[in-house]
Amino acid sequence: MTTSNTQALPTIDFTKFANLSPFELKDKLIEVAKAVPDRILLDAGRGNPNFLATLPRKAFLRLGDFAIEESERSYSYLNEGFGGIPDGVGVVERFDTFAKENLNRDGVKFLQKAISYANDRLGIDKQAFLHEFVNAFLACNYPVPSRMLTNIEKVVKQYIGEEMYGPMPMTTDFDLFATEGGTASMAYTFASMFNNGLLKKGDKVALVTPIFTPYLEIPELVEYELEIVELRLDEKTWQLPQSEIEKLADTGIKLLCVVNPANPASVKFSNDTLDRLTDFVNTQRKDLFIITDDVYGTFADNFISLFAKLPYNTLCVYSFSKYFGATGWRLGTIGIHYENVFDDAMRALPEAHQLQLDNRYKTLTPEPRDIKFIDRIVADSRAVALNHTAGLALPQQVQMALFSLSCLMDLEDNYKAACKRIIRERYTTLYKNMGVEIEENEDRVDYYTLLELDTLGGKLYGEEFVQWFKDNNKGKDFLFVLAHKTGVILLPGKGFDVVHSSVRVSLANLTHHDYELIGRETRAVLDAYYAEYQAR
Template identity: 45%
Template sequence: MEYLSNKSSVARMDKNLGKISPFELKNRLIEMADESVKKMAHVMLNAGRGNPNWIATEAREAFFALGGFGIEECRRVMDMPEGIAGIPQKTGIAQRFEEYLKKHEGNAGTDLLKRTYNYMLMEHAADPDELVHEWTESIVGDQYPMPDRILKYTEILVQDYLNQEMCNGQPPQGKFDLFATEGGTAGMCYVFDSLEENFLLHKGDSVALMVPIFTPYIEIPELTRYDYDVLNIPANTLNEEGLHTWQYKVEDINKLRDTKYKALFIVNPSNPPSYQLSKECVDALKDVVTRWNPNLMIITDDVYGTFVPGFRSLMADLPQNTICVYSFSKYFGATGWRLAVIALHEKNVFDRMIANLPRKRKSELAKR
């Protein structure tokens, strides 16, 4: 490790390593390690790229325990030897659920189910039969979801989760409307399409990307159907030792004061550097929106936010201007389940701009 013994050497190494991605760096460091460190690397929890090499067990245990209850409920209604059962019935289902939890007390997953059930009853005055029926139909999958945007009690639970994890327990006043999606990538596609279909973005419009960024955010604006004029805002700040801090210069953020920039796309914490947006950068963005570009649409992808203690998303600090895309894939090791949500505050510039569209445009939206 002699190479790392002085600041100039560290700076040279940092410059060289800056040419490769963090994922390549991780692999190179593991290759350089001796055998004992390599063995440790095999158990390193890694959610950095693609599929995490671990899963969260408690949530899955509750999921499968709920599935057992769901099957029991269906067979209670009808149970044919050919493997056909009925569908869950709402009347009295909460009492049967409580009996199920008591019968299986101590089994994997039942404690989380019990705590969540009690939480919904105590904190949100949920109707017991309605709540358990929603859960049971969801796990059995026998009905198209209604409302199709997101189920009633699911939205309440996810709202509380986002308030805690994306807003550090201090959400803005009002509430967020949530839209369940088939993973974060689907959420991204829905956002791009929705902005276009609602005449909030048009082909050739000027948008900004805070880079480096998850590759699809670079590729989608270049598609022929969008062909946006893209401003890249680089995370190129250095500290006193000449090392990357992976933050953005205020002078670059201030370019967004120009109202020709309609939208800003950011991944926070960044991907791949994995750094949370600094307070200085957040304050600069708040100044841009408050004083210069009040209709700036901010799309923030916060999939890694749950790995940062005290994380605070732009959806908390600039709720009226921000669409948040959050995926459960990384934190719960559940990429295969395709679970994500889009959050939009009930008071937002998107609705306001749609309301101010020319009559012709609003007529087109009404027809659709």
């Protein structure tokens, strides 16, 4: 890769891309970068990590070997390749024999420890645990319960609790629904809030912005048509000022959506922000619905979720995609505490509305009003009529549980430390190669970083340059110039509703050396703008 490319930038009408999602705009940037032959393409636009957890994947494969053996015990007199559904009788003893014979195979020792951990720490009977895992791997039955298999839910609840509560006293008094990733969790939750009268067209929804783009786009869909109220993070500290929290005093705001740690800023709520928001909701807005999307929380130090601070009000969306390098597995959860505002709000609906909902869910139970909101999400995910076929594929649930167990049993947090180290070293490398001093921030997570062009320009070249940069709309074409001259692909901060000229760099998906190059090439493009400014 080199910045010495002298080809002219293709004539591009940037205005026609104004309404594109940043993830769609990325494809246009790649087209521009590929227009130059023999070019190394460095795509730091999307946050798919290039690291992943291997041990729980190995355990999944070894479990599969054992599960197949269990299945083949039935109908063994028939042709090879024919098996039955294991009944679980004697499964623990047979697994012990299997483990002794295969102890040198990666993943077998992990499974032994997992069975022991589940029994000792979670009180799960060994036979029940193994039998559930074997049949789930084979996927020979429908998901029952549809929301999540019983013992797998216990395992994942323990993991979610330990990660979301941080240093706070922890509880597992909540239900989980296993979903096809965080995106499915979001889509299902919004749909069920409308189906159950918790939201209606024209209602106000507060978003803590800048925010992950779909949260900006979902409320504007024709089936929802919600009014967005922005609670803007301070773009210097990336914390929520009290003046923004106090916007929630408007009782017309029904729902608050939070991504914590933030995307694209990759900074978690400080303890002060959490405390002030918690106090305000508890004293003035006990009726507020909250959705917190905490996918990046596992990369933060001492992370505490709103799910822990405001358990009554908060629905938690968590995805396994980033931390375990599992975006293709599509693994996510919705968590709601046993006592929650969603159920209480449904019970308080007018009788006429209650009768409508009775009719909607009458095929599920003689007492449809007893169906909890989280179980209505499950039913709605299959249009109610197909509730009996709802639920995440069982092998996916098995892998989710094995991911969870890998962290629960990692008492020294070795995997967590490695994940944090790799992204934070890339952060340091990027800024070092741009020639920019790093400011310490204990709430910074570093999965992404936001290069604020105004701030960078001021640090490197002074405020007069920044004013010229703004006056001449240079931030508008920066991404295209960068892509064309260097092959570096970044995402616009504006797509996440960032006010100032900025670009998002994912620190998860390229090599350490690549971030050295990105830092140098980004600085080279900024230097070229500065040369243009000096020669004006």
